[in-house]
Amino acid sequence: VVKNVQTPLTPAVLHILLALAREERHGYGIMKQVESDSRGKVRMGPGTLYGSLGRMLEAGLIHESEKRVDPELDDERRIYYGISALGRTTLAAELERYSDVLAVAGRSSRARSAFAHGS
Amino acid sequence: MAADSFLQRSRALYARLLRLYPTQFRERFGEGMEQTFADSCRRRRTEGVGLFGFVLWVFAETIVAILREHATRSRRQVMRDDTVRFLKTVKYSAIAVGVLMVAGILTVMFLARGKTGDDGDIAGVVAPALLLTCVSGVVAVVAAVRQKRAQRRVVHP
Numbered sequence: 001v002v003k004n005v006q007t008p009l010t011p012a013v014l015h016i017l018l019a020l021a022r023e024e025r026h027g028y029g030i031m032k033q034v035e036s037d038s039r040g041k042v043r044m045g046p047g048t049l050y051g052s053l054g055r056m057l058e059a060g061l062i063h064e065s066e067k068r069v070d071p072e073l074d075d076e077r078r079i080y081y082g083i084s085a086l087g088r089t090t091l092a093a094e095l096e097r098y099s100d101v102l103a104v105a106g107r108s109s110r111a112r113s114a115f116a117h118g119s
Numbered sequence: 120m121a122a123d124s125f126l127q128r129s130r131a132l133y134a135r136l137l138r139l140y141p142t143q144f145r146e147r148f149g150e151g152m153e154q155t156f157a158d159s160c161r162r163r164r165t166e167g168v169g170l171f172g173f174v175l176w177v178f179a180e181t182i183v184a185i186l187r188e189h190a191t192r193s194r195r196q197v198m199r200d201d202t203v204r205f206l207k208t209v210k211y212s213a214i215a216v217g218v219l220m221v222a223g224i225l226t227v228m229f230l231a232r233g234k235t236g237d238d239g240d241i242a243g244v245v246a247p248a249l250l251l252t253c254v255s256g257v258v259a260v261v262a263a264v265r266q267k268r269a270q271r272r273v274v275h276p
Binding site for chain 2: 028
């Protein structure tokens, strides 16, 4: 049982945690990763992104890293964000919750189809 | 050329829009938001995707986010004020109870002065009153400390 974890997470927070699970990213990097992970289905603007980042920093789910330059972009220095230990635990708990929901949905669906075939 | 000018104007306008955020939020994330906006616009321009609709969407989304930040800030302020008010009430109530208990003990001691035997035995009354006085003192101190902490707590934007 995971303690001190508040789930369910909002979709924005879940996507940001997923984007940061692999590596530290700056704001625009997170935005791009979320878009790519969701195959363009989730579009996050700077308002939602930074509002969520603020709340996640406050909750200790992520941390700020030092400012550095992204070699793929211009020479502007950017703040990078990384996932914290609590963030990883929270993400794991949320993914477990999703898998439980899917299992229940799968069982209901099988039960429904068995009932439909039986009747 | 026209796209460059539109991009520059949009970026300047977006920087102005960000001024509507609460100060602490703007100081912490304003620069990052401007960079993110500029990066997104640059990518769309490179990919040859229309900029106007995107800029409009970002502006609308940011306005909603600004309203949300202000609402969150106000809600937290109200919660903090309520907490401070509650702790003040607890503190003054505990002090009042303590003062009443001390006054009661002194009165009982004064009335029992010079009496002997069962009439002079006031321990059964004074002991619980003393205990209550001590408890009230502890509660008052704890409430005062927590009230100070709640007042000092920074309200996040």
